[in-house]
Every structure is written in structure tokens, then in C-alpha cells.
Amino acid sequence: MTGGFKGRHMLFAMIGFFGVVIAVNMVMAVLAARSFGGTIVDNSYVASQAFNRWLDEAGRQKSLGWRAGISRVGAYAEIRLDIAGRPLDGARVTAVAEHPLGRLPDRPLRFRGTGAGAYRSVEPLPGGRWRLRVEVRRGAQVARFIEDVGA
Template identity: 60%
Template sequence: MPASVLAAEHRSPRRPFTGRHMAAIMIAFFGVVIAVNVLMASLASRTFGGVVVENSYVASQHFNRWLDEAGAERRLGWRAAIHRAADGRIEVTLTGAPERAVVTGEAWHPLGQAPDHLLRFRPQGATYRSTRSVPAGRWRIRIEVRAGAQRWRSEQTVS
């Protein structure tokens, strides 16, 4: 007897493809798709730090003005270091800004999970300290510094 006939006789019979096989394939496929979607959605919701505007068309009409204002602020050369003190108050250290500048600000939660806090600052030398504390967590701090007709803005994250 030829070797190929002998090999064919000794092979185990092939099992038929059944509905159980198809169900296992479908469950595995959709399980992977759902797991990837859940992972991507959770990463996106935890890392989104952008700002959503109510009307993007209206915002686009102001874009060139915003660029001009940003250029004027950059030319002032002012800098700010913003951090949270141990008691939860926000401290702003200005560099290059004139003395007796007025500093105001706002603390907002990046995902909108907590209400915004308006901040007022009192000068303590080159450092300005907020009059109220901000709850623990990650916050975006927007400050505005005014000195006469000059205005400068900055935004930084504190944790």
C-alpha cells in the first residue's frame, strides 16, 4: 500500500464546523471590540483638557483678534509661576510685571466635575496669594494681570 493511503487512514477524522464554533468566534470578536472601545473611552474622558465653545462659528470670528492679543501679551515678556500652597491657596509668582499689578483669576476643573472658583489675589512681595483655597484635585488656573492699560493672561494646571 502506498504511504499516502496509509497516512490518510491514520489521521483522525476532521470535526465539522458547528454553530458553537461560530458562536465562540463571534463572542471573541465582539468582546475584543467592546474592550477596546471601553479602554479608548475611559482614556479619552480622563485626559481631555480642551475647551468646548458654545458656537464654533462665533468663536472663529474672534480668532484673529485673539492672536493679536496673544502677540501683545507675549511682547510684554511677563511670566508667572502658579502653584498650590499647603493650605490649598493658589500662589502666583510674577516675573517682569510692574509692581502693584492687579491679579485676578479663575480656577476651573478640566472636566467640569466641580464648580468654578473666582480668585482674588493679595500681593506679598513678588508673589500674589489667593484669598480663598481651592479644593484638592487637578485644576486649570487662569490668571489676568493688569498694570495700567497693560493686560496679560496665563493659564496653567495645578494639582
């Protein structure tokens, strides 16, 4: 090598390095923007004002001792509810199935009891992954559960 490493070589190396970094960042930003399905909360300040209320509700739910096993049986969502290992019957169960990336519309689900603390959705749930936001009511007692089901 007769000429050695000169200033222009360094310039080309820096331009190449930063060009690759900028190109990768642009590709990642475009992919992230295309795959983001929506907002978590519309207004973070308003959500922060409700935080203590959410903590109180979570404490009341924990004191109920209700547990939910949420799964998919064929084309239907199934929920098994129990209190300290005993089946919980006579509850009103509803849910909203949300697509994790927000690409498909939310689907409200109604459930009917099938005995021994089991509840099965009346409406079928399309294939794929879904996030179920379940609400269980029995009298004045309310519990909410979130579970991912599907492939």
C-alpha cells in the same frame, strides 16, 4: 482532529471576534461619556471667528515680556510675576479655578500682593487638581496665563 476546520467554526470565530470588539467599544464609549465634563467651546464657528483676535492678543502679551510662575502654597494659590527677571508689582490679579473634568463648580479667586512680584489668593483653593485661568492687569496692559496646579 477528525472533523477539521469547518465553516461553522469560522462563523463562531468571527462572531466571537466581532463580539469582543463591539463589547470593548461599548465599554470605552460609556466610560468616555461618563468622564467628559463639558464642552470646550459652545459654538466652534463663533470661536473660529475670534481666532485672529486671540492671536493679536497673544502677540501683545508676548511683547510685554511678562512671565508668571503659578504654584500652590498650602491651601492657597500663589503667583509670582516678573518682567525680564524683575518683579512685577502693582498689578491687579484675578483668576478662575476650574476643575479639569468639570465635576466641581468654578471658583473665582482674588489675589493680594505680598511683595517682590508675589501674589497670593485671598480664598483658599480646595485640594486636588485645578486649572487656573489667571488675568493680570496693570493699567491698559493685560496678560492671561493658564496653569494646572495641585496633586
